[in-house]
Amino acid sequence: MTVVRISDDALALACGADAVAAAFAAAGCTVERTSSWGLHWLEPLVEIDGRGFGPATPAEVPAILAGTSATAIGEIAAHPFLAGQTRLTFARAGRIRPLSLEDYAATGGWRGLDRARGLAPEQVVAEVMASGLRGRGGAGFPAGIKWQTVAGAPGARKFIVCNADEGDSGTFADRMLMEGDPFQLLEGMAIAAHAVGAGQGYVYVRSEYPHAIAKLRAAVELAAGRLAPFTVEVRVGAGAYVCGEETALLNSLEGRRGEVRAKPPLPALAGLFGCPTVVNNVLTLAAAAHILAAGGAEQYAALGHGRSRGTMPVQLAGNIAHGGLCEVPFGLSLGELVMEIGGRTASGRPVKAVQVGGPLGAYLPPGRFDLPFDYEAFAAAQALIGHGGVVVFDDTADMAALARFAFQFCAAESCGKCTPCRIGSTRGVELLDRLCAGSGSFELLEDLCETLEYGSLCALGGLTPWPVRSALRHWPADFGR
Numbered sequence: 001m002t003v004v005r006i007s008d009d010a011l012a013l014a015c016g017a018d019a020v021a022a023a024f025a026a027a028g029c030t031v032e033r034t035s036s037w038g039l040h041w042l043e044p045l046v047e048i049d050g051r052g053f054g055p056a057t058p059a060e061v062p063a064i065l066a067g068t069s070a071t072a073i074g075e076i077a078a079h080p081f082l083a084g085q086t087r088l089t090f091a092r093a094g095r096i097r098p099l100s101l102e103d104y105a106a107t108g109g110w111r112g113l114d115r116a117r118g119l120a121p122e123q124v125v126a127e128v129m130a131s132g133l134r135g136r137g138g139a140g141f142p143a144g145i146k147w148q149t150v151a152g153a154p155g156a157r158k159f160i161v162c163n164a165d166e167g168d169s170g171t172f173a174d175r176m177l178m179e180g181d182p183f184q185l186l187e188g189m190a191i192a193a194h195a196v197g198a199g200q201g202y203v204y205v206r207s208e209y210p211h212a213i214a215k216l217r218a219a220v221e222l223a224a225g226r227l228a229p230f231t232v233e234v235r236v237g238a239g240a241y242v243c244g245e246e247t248a249l250l251n252s253l254e255g256r257r258g259e260v261r262a263k264p265p266l267p268a269l270a271g272l273f274g275c276p277t278v279v280n281n282v283l284t285l286a287a288a289a290h291i292l293a294a295g296g297a298e299q300y301a302a303l304g305h306g307r308s309r310g311t312m313p314v315q316l317a318g319n320i321a322h323g324g325l326c327e328v329p330f331g332l333s334l335g336e337l338v339m340e341i342g343g344r345t346a347s348g349r350p351v352k353a354v355q356v357g358g359p360l361g362a363y364l365p366p367g368r369f370d371l372p373f374d375y376e377a378f379a380a381a382q383a384l385i386g387h388g389g390v391v392v393f394d395d396t397a398d399m400a401a402l403a404r405f406a407f408q409f410c411a412a413e414s415c416g417k418c419t420p421c422r423i424g425s426t427r428g429v430e431l432l433d434r435l436c437a438g439s440g441s442f443e444l445l446e447d448l449c450e451t452l453e454y455g456s457l458c459a460l461g462g463l464t465p466w467p468v469r470s471a472l473r474h475w476p477a478d479f480g481r
Contacts, residue, residue: 002029002065005047007094009036009179010211011172015055017044023058027065035180037094038325039081042073047094052076081341086303087327088290088311089283090173092181099218101226104183110226112292116191124195125151128288131297132309137163137244137281138357138386138459140308140375143288146278149268150196153276160192160201160230161253161272161279165237165244167206168358170317170389173325174282178205178212181286182219186232188285191292192278193230201232202272204249207239241413245458246279248415259415260458281387283313305331308374316342318355318391328373335369338392349394353402353475357386359409360463362470363399382470384463399475404432406467410452410460421461424452428468435479442472442479 004024006017021031024046039045042054046064053064053071063069073079076094087093096103104110116124129144150158162185166174177185189201205213216234224231240258242248247261250272271277287310290296300310308330314337316323321343328337338344338354345351353363362383364371371381378385393402407428414421428448434440449465456462472479 002048003032004029005032005034006044007036007180008033008098008211009043009176010209011040012036012043012045013211015043016057019058020044020046020056020061023061027061029065032097035093035096035098036176037076037082038090038176039076039079039322040324041322045076047076050075050077052079081322081324081326084341085327086311086329088300089177089184089286089313090181090325090327091290092184093176093325096181098180098182098215099222101183101222104181108293109183109289110187111294112289112296113187113190113194113226115294116194116292121151121195121197124191124292127292127297128195131291131300132304132307133284133287133291133300134308134375135281136283136287136312136387138384140385143280143284146268146280147192147195149266150198150276150278153269155276157200157273157275158196158198159272159275159277160189160196160198160285161246161250161277162189162201162203162282162285163244163246163249163279164203164205164209164212164282165249166209166282166387167241167244168387168389170355170391171315171358171387172317173313173315173388175209175212176325177282177286178209179215182215183223184286184289185216185282186219186223186227188288189232190227190230191288192280192285196276196278198278199230201230202253203232203234204237204243204253205234206237240415241409242415242458242460245460248458249279250277257415259417260460262457303329305329305372305374306376308376312373312385312388314373315387315389316392317389319345319347319394320392321346330374331372333369334364334371334373334390335366337373337390338369342390342392345392345394347394347396349396351392352395352397353393353399353471355391355393355402355467356389357384358389359406360459360466361386361389362466363402363474364470365474382466384466399471399478400432400436403468403471403479404429404436406464407432410464414460418455418457418461420452420455421457421464424448424455424461425464428452428464432468438480445472
């Protein structure tokens with residue numbers, strides 16, 4: 001009997017994967033639902049004996065089974081989009097059934113946790129530091145230093161908190177991993193728990209991810225015996241972008257209003273319920289499972305560019321021909337990611353701008369496509385990598401409108417705790433409206449951006465000027481200058 005493998009990832013489902021799966025089942029095939037390969041422009045992607053067909057439709061099922069379908073793409077693993085990647089965090093993508101403990105163990109699952117529990121906690125921390133792993137959630141802070149701080153902090157209770165409040169535009173790697181390889185995240189959390197002496201973990205997931213929430217809760221139940229004595233609870237957010245900031249997230253976990261806390265104290269010393277807390281992103285914790293497996297730290301540290309070590313799951317989105325997940329070592333140029341791997345724009349028109357790092361990331365023109373993808377290089381260019389979302393715009397984009405959206409977004413999502421963010425964002429919308437109407441002052445706009453950048457309590461207000469300034473700097477004509 002023919003075995004057909006089709007993803008049950010949320011994007012595949014949105015593209016009609018369930019209907020395609022039902023059509024294959026009706027044709028007498030055995031259908032297995034798997035994780036996504038990340039070739040999103042080809043979803044629903046069907047795999048039969050390693051060969052791929054996509055985008056597939058129910059009407060194409062007879063032709064696919066007969067071997068005459070025009071949707072055939074050859075061997076999936078050899079596809080040019082995948083062939084140049086270095087997949088560590090997403091090594092299982094497309095290859096496993098997400099909630100199969102057998103599949104997970106057969107592909108190296110639990111090796112990192114087993115090895116970690118055979119080491120002293122300080123040795124685990126030392127391996128994470130040696131790997132060069134930095135937080136994949138935005139700031140790029142060294143994960144090992146954060147773990148070391150929590151491990152050395154006094155306290156009867158310590159916590160591991162996974163920040164899965166993935167709210168940046170163009171980002172979906174957290175969702176893909178939670179839906180496609182949830183045991184890897186739980187393994188990474190258990191490794192962190194052993195390293196710092198924590199007994200309880202929480203995964204804080206955005207409410208807009210119902211499939212990820214369901215997968216995680218099922219995975220926690222299935223893996224409970226493997227994780228013990230460490231326990232994990234899945235908590236659901238309420239749609240507030242600011243809860244992606246670690247202290248607002250902790251407030252929300254405690255049942256408080258999701259607003260930013262003043263620092264110090266740092267969460268590593270006084271976090272959840274006032275206890276020392278590791279707060280890491282999904283991709284950071286998942287990477288720990290690979291790093292703690294034998295030889296993983298050395299392999300990870302050998303990849304990358306400068307101080308940015310290892311691989312980064314880059315998410316290609318927006319007006320791009322080959323949208324999807326691309327995991328590569330740090331150091332590839334922005335142009336390689338957009339023009340070669342991403343296949344240029346989906347519209348066929350010239351690229352005008354690329355925004356990296358979510359709605360508060362800077363806009364970069366094609367003239368900066370030589371920029372290597374690493375934290376320091378982007379910081380030097382007044383840009384940020386953030387969570388690795390790359391959103392492409394063609395030459396029809398209005399950069400003044402996109403700059404206005406940055407202020408508008410900040411005004412809508414501000415927690416309201418600090419004045420620069422709460423009021424400055426609204427004044428920014430008004431000022432840009434006046435400027436685009438032919439009045440207003442660009443000097444006043446710069447003063448406002450400076451106040452937001454240096455006066456805001458967190459990155460929401462502090463980074464809002466970045467897309468505004470970059471749009472004004474590179475495309476002044478769109479502002480009538």
